[in-house]
Amino acid sequence: MSVALIRPLVVRTVSVSDPGELVSCLPDAAPYAWIRHGEGLVGWGEAARATIPPGPDRFRRARDWVSSLFRDARIDDDVATPGSGPVAFGSFTFEADAPGSTLVVPRVVLARRGGRAWLTTIGADDHSPELRTPPTPPGRIRYGDGSLTAPEWQHAVARAVQQINDGRLDKVVLARDLTAVAENDIDVRVLLSRLSARYPECYTFSVDGLTGATPELLVRHRGNAIESLVLAGTTPRADEPAEDLARGAALYASPKDRYEHVCAVSSVREALAPLCSTLDVPDEPELLVLPNVQHLASRVSGRLSDGASVLDVVAAMHPTAAVGGTPTGTALDVIRELEGMDRGGYAGPVGWIDARGDGEWGIALRCAQISGNRARLFAGCGIMGDSDPVAELAEAHAKFRVMRSALES
Numbered sequence: 181m182s183v184a185l186i187r188p189l190v191v192r193t194v195s196v197s198d199p200g201e202l203v204s205c206l207p208d209a210a211p212y213a214w215i216r217h218g219e220g221l222v223g224w225g226e227a228a229r230a231t232i233p234p235g236p237d238r239f240r241r242a243r244d245w246v247s248s249l250f251r252d253a254r255i256d257d258d259v260a261t262p263g264s265g266p267v268a269f270g271s272f273t274f275e276a277d278a279p280g281s282t283l284v285v286p287r288v289v290l291a292r293r294g295g296r297a298w299l300t301t302i303g304a305d306d307h308s309p310e311l312r313t314p315p316t317p318p319g320r321i322r323y324g325d326g327s328l329t330a331p332e333w334q335h336a337v338a339r340a341v342q343q344i345n346d347g348r349l350d351k352v353v354l355a356r357d358l359t360a361v362a363e364n365d366i367d368v369r370v371l372l373s374r375l376s377a378r379y380p381e382c383y384t385f386s387v388d389g390l391t392g393a394t395p396e397l398l399v400r401h402r403g404n405a406i407e408s409l410v411l412a413g414t415t416p417r418a419d420e421p422a423e424d425l426a427r428g429a430a431l432y433a434s435p436k437d438r439y440e441h442v443c444a445v446s447s448v449r450e451a452l453a454p455l456c457s458t459l460d461v462p463d464e465p466e467l468l469v470l471p472n473v474q475h476l477a478s479r480v481s482g483r484l485s486d487g488a489s490v491l492d493v494v495a496a497m498h499p500t501a502a503v504g505g506t507p508t509g510t511a512l513d514v515i516r517e518l519e520g521m522d523r524g525g526y527a528g529p530v531g532w533i534d535a536r537g538d539g540e541w542g543i544a545l546r547c548a549q550i551s552g553n554r555a556r557l558f559a560g561c562g563i564m565g566d567s568d569p570v571a572e573l574a575e576a577h578a579k580f581r582v583m584r585s586a587l588e589s
Contacts, residue, residue, distance in 0.1 A: 188254060189252070189255075190253070190254050190303060191256065191266045191301075191302050193255075193257040193258060193259050193264045193299070194258050194298060194299055195298050197297065198292065198297050199292065201218070202218070202221075202222045202292060203376060205222065207312045208312065208315070208367060211224055212284065212286050212386055212387055213384060213385055213386040214269070214384075214532055214540060215376045215383070216381070216384070217381070220291065220293070220384075221267060221290070222289070222291075223269060223286030223288060224286055225287030225288050227285045227302040228284070229282065230245045230283045230284075231281070232281040234276060234281070235276060238276060238281055242270065242281070243495075245283065246268050246283055246285075246491070246533055249285070259296070261296070262536065263289075263534055263538070263539075264534070266534065267300065267532050267539075268532065269285075269286065269387045270284070270531065271390050271525045271528065271529075271530045271544065272494075272525070272528045273525055274524070274525070274526060274527045275523065278522060278524070280524055281528075282387070284387070287301065288300070288301055315370045315373070318367070318370065319363025320363040321360050321584075321587050321588055322361045323358055323584075325358065326358050326521065328520050333576075336519065337561075337563055337567060340354055341567050343514060344563065344564065348514070349510040349511055350506040351440055351443050351506045351511065351562055351563065352504075352505035352511045353502070353503050354519055354561060354563055354572075355523060355527065355559065355560035356559055356580075357521055358556070358557040359554070359556055359557075360555040360556075361553060362554070364553060365552050365553045366550050366552070366554075368386050368391050368550055370586075371548075371587070372391065374586045374589075375392070375582070375586050378393075378585070381470060382470070382546070383531075385530050385531070385547075389550040390525045390548075391547060391548060392546045392583065393546050393547075394530070394542040394543055395409075395545065395546070396409060396411045396545055397409040397541075397542050398500070398541045398542055398543050399490060399494060399497060400540045401538050401539055401540070402538050405481070405483055406481065406482050406484060407480065408448055408479075408481075408497070409468075409478075409480075410448050410478045410479075410500070410502060411476070411477050412437075412441040412444035412501070412502045413431060413438065413440050413441045413476035414431070414561070414562075414575055415430065415437075415473065415474050416578040417470075431476060432465075432476065436567070437476055439564065441478070443505075443506040444500060444502040445461060445465075447502075447506065447508070448461075448497060448501075449461050451497040452496065455482075455488055455492070455493060456483060456484055457485040460481045460482060461478070462478050462480075472581050473575075473579065488537075489533065489537030489539075490537055490538060490540075490541060491533055494531075498528070498529050499512070499527070500543070502543070502562070503545075524549055524556075525544050525547075526545075526558035527543055527544060529543065529544070530542055545560070545579075546559075547583065555583070559576040561579075
């Protein structure tokens with residue numbers, strides 16, 4: 181495992197006055213972020229980094245590394261709440277065998293939650309972002325096809341539908357990618373500010389250039405309590421209120437979407453049940469209405485029976501049926517056969533963990549991988565036996581709109 185760090189970590193967390201918009205406090209170099217409704221954590225600098233080797237034990241390796249690092253740290257924490265003290269931001273690839281999973285401990289973390297704000301610094305240096313430069317918009321954007329053109333992707337959807345109807349599997353999630361080239365280098369702070377303002381209900385994130393606003397909370401871990409928000413079943417929003425309500429009602433009544441949602445909830449239940457002493461899974465979904473789409477959503481909660489860290493829970497849950505399919509192994513095989521691309525961090529776990537093992541991790545959806553003036557955008561759709569390739573392409577376009585609007589204006 182590749183590791184770079186300052187060790188042992190000397191960590192100081194103090195309460196601070198309300199910093200205002202968290203993104204506005206970030207310098208321009210490699211920002212880290214996890215924000216919802218204006219609250220969360222942002223970070224900059226690098227006190228420690230681990231590149232996690234691919235393989236089935238990558239989450240255990242990550243947990244062991246961060247546990248050892250934080251156990252040896254000298255921590256002075258006046259706040260003592262989830263997200264105070266040292267924090268590691270992380271991103272894991274969708275595929276266990278793909279390289280690119282990373283944990284990073286920023287030198288500075290600024291946080292705000294529940295009327296409190298705090299600042300964590302590592303080392304003795306002054307970490308105030310005095311060299312912060314104004315954010316620079318990306319300028320004109322040129323888009324291009326990713327791994328598959330739109331017709332090629334529709335053909336892949338049709339092939340998946342055929343395999344489902346032939347009885348090979350129940351559901352598979354197929355993703356598309358688009359490329360974007362900007363006039364200027366893409367300032368991640370611009371994207372974070374636009375995403376957090378336009379999608380406050382989502383979790384706006386940034387880890388090593390993987391940036392987005394995901395609606396899907398894989399797990400929130402606080403003490404022994406855990407929560408998860410399961411999303412499966414989607415319809416685009418409509419401009420007219422009456423049509424928008426009708427689309428939501430049709431989504432809620434759709435046998436295809438309801439069954440897709442049942443598959444996703446069942447996979448979460450099966451993953452969490454062995455870890456939990458109690459588990460509450462709702463009998464019926466609710467509608468989660470976002471600016472671009474509506475989802476069927478189920479809020480799952482429980483209590484861990486053995487004090488596992490948040491990364492243990494992530495390991496048990498990934499990949500859920502909401503981003504892979506049912507049954508999982510067969511769905512992953514079909515994804516490899518039909519998608520024609522490496523997802524990288526798309527649909528993988530992204531989030532943070534602190535020294536207590538608490539943290540919040542989402543599924544990296546509605547996102548792009550940013551590098552210089554280039555971005556690779558991702559969107560995926562749950563394919564069932566009665567899926568229509570044309571409708572699935574329209575759904576993917578609706579999901580791309582999140583990152584396209586963040587890049588464009």
